[in-house]
Amino acid sequence: MRNRLINRETDYAIRVLGFMYRAVKNIYTAEDIEKNLSIPRPFLRKILQKLNKGGILHSQKGKGGGFITVREAEKIFLIELLELFQGPIGVSECVFRKNICPDRNKCILRIKMLLLEEKILNELKAITLASLLE
Amino acid sequence: MRNRLINRETDYAIRVLGFMYRAVKNIYTAEDIEKNLSIPRPFLRKILQKLNKGGILHSQKGKGGGFITVREAEKIFLIELLELFQGPIGVSECVFRKNICPDRNKCILRIKMLLLEEKILNELKAITLASLLE
């Protein structure tokens, strides 16, 4: 159960969005979502708050409030969610900062890794929420 | 410093191999390698032992012993190292085992994730140690 590109929080987030984008109602409370997806409430709330902050969902406070989708599923990219919940994506950190790589820009291994990184990132950038749900 | 596809141990391992494959000597002790790459010795030894167990290097005990390369760099794949040091690679675990996915094989999201996984894995499978070092 290791080395997953997508962690639990992101996974939950995708499913929350899946639920909301397939749904009939316009606005959903954390309670609604919890009942449908059985994600622990406090954890779910944290996720929803992040989705709001990240501009993926809009939130409305107070009675009758909840969360609303604001963007088309075609315009939400997996990479956005990954970065929102897991921070910037990278292939490898440069370990030998001082010792082997006095000039970081010339470290061959690093350059190769960055190329690999770019490939994977491009793969990820092409994936929309819509494509995950269709 | 999060969400790295390649962790420190694997990174070190790549550099160890890089050093050995570019090297002039035939056999290297942990001490030799430590001095050249400044990886903490006990950690390095653990890595070398794994490389031996994983069939990437061969080890020789006793005086005059050390580690020897046994395969061409063209025949060592990055994915092997990743799996050796970080376990099996996957994109996402299936979180909603019981609740949403009564039939795991029909979970649409899961299927999509597996397709993504396959793409990235294929990318990784194509990368050899040789290509990282050339």
Added chain:
DNA sequence: AATAATGATACTATTATAGTATCATATAGT
């Protein structure tokens, strides 16, 4: 037999992930 190497294994420290709990704040309806 002594020395010098790795093998096996158990331990500790640090960091990331996963999850919980609580109080503050805003809004709708009365």
Added chain:
DNA sequence: ACTATATGATACTATAATAGTATCATTATT
């Protein structure tokens, strides 16, 4: 205005993975 009901902010705890250490056993060369 008051109350109920929703989210916002934030601080906390538990668990697991990563990173690193330490020690003793085993093997090969001399």
